[in-house]
Amino acid sequence: MGLINAINTLLNTAYDLLMNTVFQIMAIAVIAGAIGNILTEFGVISLANKLLSPLMEPLYGLPGASVISIFTTYLSDNPAVLTLAEDKRFRRYFRKYQLPALTNLGTSFGMGLIVTIYMMGLSNSSGENFILAAIIGNIGAIIGSIVSVRLMLLHTKKAYGTELEAEESNGNEYDIVEYREIKEGNVGERIMDAILEGGTSGVKVGFAIIPGVLIICSIVMILSNGIPETGVYTGAAYEGISFFPWIGEKISFITTPLLGFTSPTAISVPITALGAAGAAIGIAANMVKEGLAHANDVAVFTAMCMCWSGYLSTHVAMMDGLNFRNLTGKAIFSHTIGGICAGMAANWIYKLVMLFM
Structure with a gap:
């Protein structure tokens, strides 16, 4: 490929990703942030918290209050769980061994809404619909999150036992599960405030993913794509050395039955998701556009990226x-184990659903 061509390809790919992928993700993040904030402001998320909190103990081995961290990270990103964890009103529901598992729980749903909406909106030349695939991907992510949290709790129980409290309650704080904060003003003012605040948070997420998408995704694209049809490298965007397809072919005897990938190149999406979900969904979009990935792949991509x-x-x-x-x-x-299980679950659930459709 040559050093000069490699540098030019890296720069041209990064520019194309910025213009055609990052700004699209940012637009989705702004809309998703606004919708999420409206749902939060008018109690929809609070209602969902109440309905789902009884499931947390049997599924995850965590207190019902931990469901709040799922919605918080699903509507934003992984680190949002830290804000909750710093709140003494939230911590008092947990025993010490349960608190570290919040990292695994929150990460399992990080950028979930953005990833889901983005995957649903993908299109290819054959006109496939990816809405069902994205929904099944969410189910796969839930299964992966249960595996991840349960494995983590096995380690934390050995380290701290099961009796220590994470935070002592003083009895003077309001119950964050039973009550919620609302904005001042009439309904119209609250809607406008919620839209603007949610949109602003979406812009922040959009800016935050730029380094990951441009750096990680550009490098992964060079490792994923091949030589141009002319057989000569020119330094244009999306030229590459076909490293990941080579790896994918070597391990296809594992990935094909477990994850059901259509193309060996598909392995680049979960590899990228290890470092940045935004970059991973950008690669997924290009693969769908080129016909290298289909609905089954999108279900697996959604599960593992999320x-x-x-x-x-x-x-x-x-x-x-x-x-x-x-x-x-x-x-x-x-x-790591949880994410692999998420992809496997999405693959087999999608295939099972297709048997009845």
């Missing part, structure tokens, strides 16, 4: 923020 959600780049900081740095390795290991 569940892993760039955990290698956030887990260390999140565990440090929760003051459980010593368990970072356990959290990463548990979440």
